[in-house]
Amino acid sequence: MIDSPSVWLWSCLEPRLTPRQLDVLAGESRACVDDRSFFRAFALLARGTGKSAAELAPWELRTAARLCEGWAPGSWRIDELARLWLVLAAHADVDTLVRRVEALFAIADIGELVTLYRGLPLFPSPQRWQARASEGARSNMKDVFEAVALDNPYPARFLQDDAFNQLVLKALHVESPLERIHGLRARLNPRLTAMLLDYVSERRAARRPVDPRLFHYLPLAPASATTERSPS
C-alpha cells in the first residue's frame, strides 16, 4: 500500500534502478548518522543514479496527486526522486530533518536547491517551511524560482497572500507560465488583482508586450458592452 510520499518515491525508484543501486541507496539512508554524512550522501547520490528523466507513468502520477494534492512530479529526474527519498527515509525525527535540510539549503548547488524546493510539500510539518519557500520564490536563479513556483502545491497551500502575490508577479516578470502555478485561480485575491492590473498598465506605458494568458486571471472590464447588455 502506497500511503506516504516516501513509500511512493521508493516504489518509483524500484523499477528504475538496479538492485545494486537500490542497495546502495538504502544503505546511505542508514548511514546518515550526522549532518556531514547526510550532506555528502545527498550530493553524491546523483552520481550513482544518473540524471535521466524519470518518465513517470500516468498511474504513478495519479498516486502522487492522491498522496499530496497538486503534486505533479511529471518532469522530475531519477536523482531527484532518490534525493528526496533519502531526505525522508533518513530522518525519523522531524526536528532533525528540518534542521539538516535548512543547513543543506545554505551550501546547496543549483540542482540540489531545485530538488529541495520541489520537495517542500512532501516534508513533514509543511507549515514550517513558509519562510524557506518565500526565500526560494525570491531567487533570481530561474530554475530555483520555478522549483517553488511551478507544478508545486506548496505556495497555494501554505503561503500567506503577500508572499503568494509576490510569487505570481515574479513569475510574470521572469516569464514563467502562470498556468503552471498550482491553485492560482483559487488564490486570486483583491490585492493580487490590483497588482496584476497595475502590471498591465506599467507594461503598456512602457510599450512592452503583455502575456495574453494573464487575462485569464483578471476580471472582465466592467464597462464592457457585452456585460451591460446581458439579460438580467
Place this chain on the structure above:
Amino acid sequence: MKYIDPHVHMSARTTDDYQRMAAAGIVAVIEPAFWLGQPRTSGATYRDYLSSLVGWERFRASQFGIRHYCTIGLNSKEANNEQLAEEVMDILPMFLVKEGVVAVGEIGYDDQTPLEDRYFRAQLTLARELNLPVQIHTPHRDKKQGTRRSMAVALEMGLEPSMVIVDHNNEETVADVLDGGFWAAFTIYPNTKMGNERMVEIVRRYGSERIIVDSSADWGVSDPLSVPKTAQLMLERGIAREQVEETCYLNALRAFETSGQIRESDWLNGIDQRESFNGNSVLRGQAPRVDAVQDALVFE
C-alpha cells in the same frame, strides 16, 4: 574555433564580459576559488562565496550560453588567517562533492609561510582522497623556487603529476613543470604575468603537449578574452591549428575531465545549463544576445 578558459574569476566580471566571451567562442570556463581583494574575516562569508560558485555564478554564465565549472579550495593568502583557515577546511569536503567542481584549487603558496604550507598539504590530501585534480597557484614572488616547491610537495603528498595543473608559469618555470610530467598553465595577464607574444614563443619552443592557456581575469586590469586573442595571435604567427586547439581548448578539458564533472558533451549537446529541462532560459525578458547589444544607442 571553440575555447575553454580554465582559470577566470567571473564573479568579478560583468555581463558585457560574458557576452564578449561567448561571441569570441568561449564555451566553458573554470572559476577557481580565490580571494576577493578584501580579506574575509569569517568562515560564513567564505561559505557563501563557495555557494555562489556552485550556484549563482553557474546560473549567470548559463544565461550567456557558457558552461561554468569551478575549483574549490582555501587560497594561500587567506591560509595565513589560521582561524578562518580552520573554518574553511571544515567546510571544503562538503563543497568538493558538488556538481561541476572539477578540482581542488587554486591552492599553493603566496609568501611561502608555514601556515600556507600546512593548508596546502592538507588540501593535497583531500584531493588525493577524493581523486580530484589539483589546480596550483604559483607565487608571484620567488616564483621559480615556489613553483619547484609546489611540485615537490604535491609529489610528497602522493599525487600523480598528471593530476596536477601548475598555473601562472613563465619562461623560467616551464621546463621544470613539463619535465616533471605536470600540466603547465600560462596566464595571459597584462603587466604582471605572461604577455601573449611570449606565449606564442613558448608554444613554438615547447610544443602543445600539456600546455594550457588561461586568462585569470579577475578584479584587476585583465582581459577575459585572453584565450581567444592568444589563439588568434598564435595562428597569425604560424603555430599549427592543432597546437592552438590543444593549448586553448583540448588540454584544459583533458586535465580536468578526470574529475568526472566536465565533459565535452556538456556544451556540444546544447548550451542550456539549466537543471530542469522544460522551458527556456532567458534573462528577465531579454534573450541572451551575444551581439549588438552593448554598443546600441537605443534599447528597450
